Amino acid sequence: MEVPLKKKNYAQKYRKEWESLDEFQTWLKPLPGDDTKAFCSFCKAELLAKLVDLKRHVETKKHKQKMQIISGNQTIKFTAGEKFTNPKSRKAEGMLALYITEHSSVSCIDHLTDLVKLAFPDSKATDDLKMHRTKCTEVIKNVLAPHFVEELIEDIGQQKYRQYSLIIDESTDISTSKQLGIVIRYFSRKLKKVVSSFLSLEPLKTSDAVGIVEALFSCLQKYGLDKNKMVGLGTDNASVMTGINNGVFRILKNDIPNLILNRCTCHSLQLAVSHASEQTLPRNIEFLIRETYNWFSHSAKRKNEYQVIYETINCGESPLKILQVCDTRWLSIEPAVQRILAQWEELTLHFGLVRDRCYTADLLYSMYKDKSNYLYLLFLRSILNDVQIAVKTFESESANPLRLLNVLITLLRSVCNRILLPNVATTDKDFLNIDIDRNLNPVPYMGYLFESESERTSLTSDAVSAIKRRCIEFNVKLAKEIQQRLPTNYTVLELMSRLAPQTILCQGKDNSISELAKELGYNACKIDKILNQWHNICFVQWKNTNDVIKFWLEVDEHRNAAGINVFGELVDLAISALTLPHSNAGIERIFSVMNIVKNKLRNRMAGPLLNAIIFIRNRLKVTDAKCYNYELPQHVIAAIGKNTKYSYKIQPHPTTSSASASASSEVASASVNDDEVIEDITFDNLEL
Structure with a gap:
């Protein structure tokens, strides 16, 4: 007996033309992601994309009820156009939106608008004032x-x-x-x-x-x-x-x-200090700084007890807050060390009085009584103070970019001169490449505070020598870290320093400005023009020679008898260099x-x-x-x-x-x- 062939199943796909039919045009939509199905926007139902199934759905009771409800509602049409409001009210709305943007959250505008209208009922600016959170957000x-x-x-x-x-x-x-x-x-x-x-x-x-x-x-x-x-x-x-x-x-x-x-540069100095301290200084120094802050940070009772002790010793003066060492703030350890050293005796007395209450207080008291920790912090303060000055200068928006080189040189000198032999570096740039291990001073000077305090302390000479050796290791490691991280910054700053008015107005100049032009990608033709302007700029009498920005603005506005700026390429070079970021x-x-x-x-x-x-x-x-x-x-x-x-x-x-x-x-x-x-x-x- 011959078996009949199975009828092949036919999959109808959705057709866009169905939406134009009168019975479908208000509710029929395609189903995203599946072209074999349709979607009823009234019933929120999925349907097979077949004409017979769609017509059956139109005759269902549920669909007829939805059609009757929706057709009975009136549709309000909004036309995009300009609202004829008082111009003063618009200006007031703009100022309110600016205030919200600069100072507070958008939800505050709900009460602020009503408050302004009630507070100034006689003002014409509040006649048509309509500003709440939705409109304020859109504005x-x-x-x-x-x-x-x-x-x-x-x-x-x-x-x-x-x-x-x-x-x-x-x-x-x-x-x-x-x-x-x-x-x-x-x-x-x-x-x-x-x-x-x-x-x-x-x-x-x-x-x-x-x-x-x-x-x-x-x-x-x-x-x-x-x-x-x-x-x-x-x-x-x-x-x-x-x-x-x-x-x-x-x-x-x-x-x-x-x-x-x-x-x-600020990140580089922060990393240099962190790596140097991790590998050289005792771990209890970090513990001392961190736990001193934690002791007072969450307890008002401890703060009050310490304040009574501090005011008693210092004739009623209030103590400064112990600061936290924060990972997201550059060199936050420096102000924290400053605060602890300034209140060392008071903190020692406080932890001595509460040592019986808590093991942490007893541990901190033993650390404060140990004079070696005090010497370590004295050394840290002296060296971190120089680094902190450099960081604050580089992060300042008002800093003169052409004087940043001097800041970096001063920092390198202060770090290296503590541990190197005198006169071992003939130029400032030698500090970046000098072999520190081979030129160590056998009798380094670690600062007046450290040296004088180490002589007055009751520690043995061997203990002082051990402390001094670890401080020298920290200084050596810090100098090496700076040498490793800052040469590229030094090179860029050195090239930029040639744009200083004091340098550019000298008559006996070399052609070193061409190195900066090459670094910034100028071609040979422009470099030739820059060199000519570089040598001729000193023959013009300039007024603003003390301020870098004002000087180059004056050069930019300079015109000859024909109304041409003969220093145009040199000005463009200077402006490009001044826009380089350093922090x-x-x-x-x-x-x-x-x-x-x-x-x-x-x-x-x-x-x-x-x-x-x-x-x-x-x-x-x-x-x-x-x-x-x-x-x-x-x-x-x-x-x-x-x-x-x-x-x-x-x-x-x-x-x-x-x-x-x-x-x-x-x-x-x-x-x-x-x-x-x-x-x-x-x-x-x-x-x-």
């Missing part, structure tokens, strides 16, 4: 942030060649999202100074070098910045940033051959602001709002403006009253350039289906 993202982005791009664009440097670092926020922080350093002719301004917090898909470079190039494209105009890259000493084979700098170097890497302090400050803005109560804040708040805060700081005295332009005030500015995807301002419009829309845009954004602006139990 910050879609009006204020694009304005400040446009302002930054225009400020960078005023440069002839738009040279700039970037400072980058990665961090993790409170929601465990990996972020790449980017700060741009450029010369602002508008502000007449070198500016370090926040650029963006870019989310990282991967934390390796490739992911960081992709996020960096995406940011540069968003802001319309040419990557070939980047002259310097400032990073910390992490291997992912500075790795020889696959680091971020090595990958960027393939696209930007003349890019200069500037390792953060990661700028990006570390941004991360501090990020942790303040996005905290535990605001942990679901989305990226666009976080970027907008940090960007506005930073630009107000850079321009030395406040929320109450910053003058918003008229087109920004007018944009506050437009419905189009309160949507999640906005159109750029007509006067904005293409690069500025792209950056502005990126800062402001957020998908309406983004759960984090929806919760961020609607949930009452979350503080914005």
Whole structure:
């Protein structure tokens, strides 16, 4: 008997044409991810993509009831247009949004707006004042942030060649999202100074070098910045940033051959001190500093008991707080050691009185009674004081970049002169290459405080010799660590020092400026012009010879009889060199602001709002403006009253350039289906 063939099953696919039929057009949708099924938006049901099944579904009781309910509701259509509100009210709304951005969370605007209207009932600015958390959020993202982005791009664009440097670092926020922080350093002719301004917090898909470079190039494209105009890259000493084979700098170097890497000097000095102390000093020194802070940090009773003892000994003066050694703050050990040494006798007496209560107090008392620990801390204070001065100078935004070389030389001398033979280094640069082990001084001088206190102490000569030997080992290790970590920084600073007015106005100059021009990637033709201008600049009478920035601004504004700046190439070289970063302090400050803005109560804040708040805060700081005295332009005030500015995807301002419009829309845009954004602006139990 012949077996009949089994009928082949036919799978109908969804057809877009069905949506135009009268019986289907209001509810029929395709099912994402499956082209053999359809979706009823009224019943929230999945259907087979077959015409007969769809027609059967139309006749069901459930579908008819849903159709009847929905068809009975009226649909309100909103038209995007301009709200005819009082211009003074718009300005007041803009100022309130600026205040919220700079000082507090967005949820505060709900009460602040009502409070202002009640407090100033006679003011015309409060007539049409309507600002609450949803509108305030949209104004910050879609009006204020694009304005400040446009302002930054225009400020960078005023440069002839738009040279700039970037400072980058990665961090993790409170929601465990990996972020790449980017700060741009450029010369602002508008502000007449070198500016370090926040650029963006870019989310990282991967934390390796490739992911960081992709996020960096995406940011540069968003802001319309040419990557070939980047002259310097400032990073910390992490291997992912500075790795020889696959680091971020090595990958960027393939696209930007003349890019200069500037390792953060503050990070280098911090690592040098940490490694030297770990391998040479006794471990109980770290225990003493850490546990002294922990003893008082969580107990008000202990603080009060110690305060009574301190005031009794010091005639009513209150004690200073014992500081914590923090891993995220450079050389935080130095102020902690200062505080303990200043209160050594009082702390010894306090722990002697409470030693019977706790084993930790008894252990700390025995350490404070041991004079060897006191000698170790005296030595640490003397040497860390010099390192701390260098760190504070490099992290200062107002520091003269051409005088940083002297700071580094002074530090190298102070560290090496304690342990090396006198006159062993003929030049300052010799300290970077000298063999320390072969040139050790047999009788090193460890500082007046250490030497005088070691003579007065009751310790034996053998004990003092052992302490001194370990201090010498610490000094030797610190000098070697500095030699290993700072030669590249020294080379860049040495080249930059030739741009100082005192050097450039000398008549008997050599051609050493060409080395800096080669380092920055200038071709032979421009180097020849730079050398001619380098030798001719001393024949002009200049007024501002004491300030580096003012001097080069004067040179930039100089014109001859034909209205031509004959020192144009030399000015561009100087501006490019002055924008080189020497510390990661700028990006570390941004991360501090990020942790303040996005905290535990605001942990679901989305990226666009976080970027907008940090960007506005930073630009107000850079321009030395406040929320109450910053003058918003008229087109920004007018944009506050437009419905189009309160949507999640906005159109750029007509006067904005293409690069500025792209950056502005990126800062402001957020998908309406983004759960984090929806919760961020609607949930009452979350503080914005």
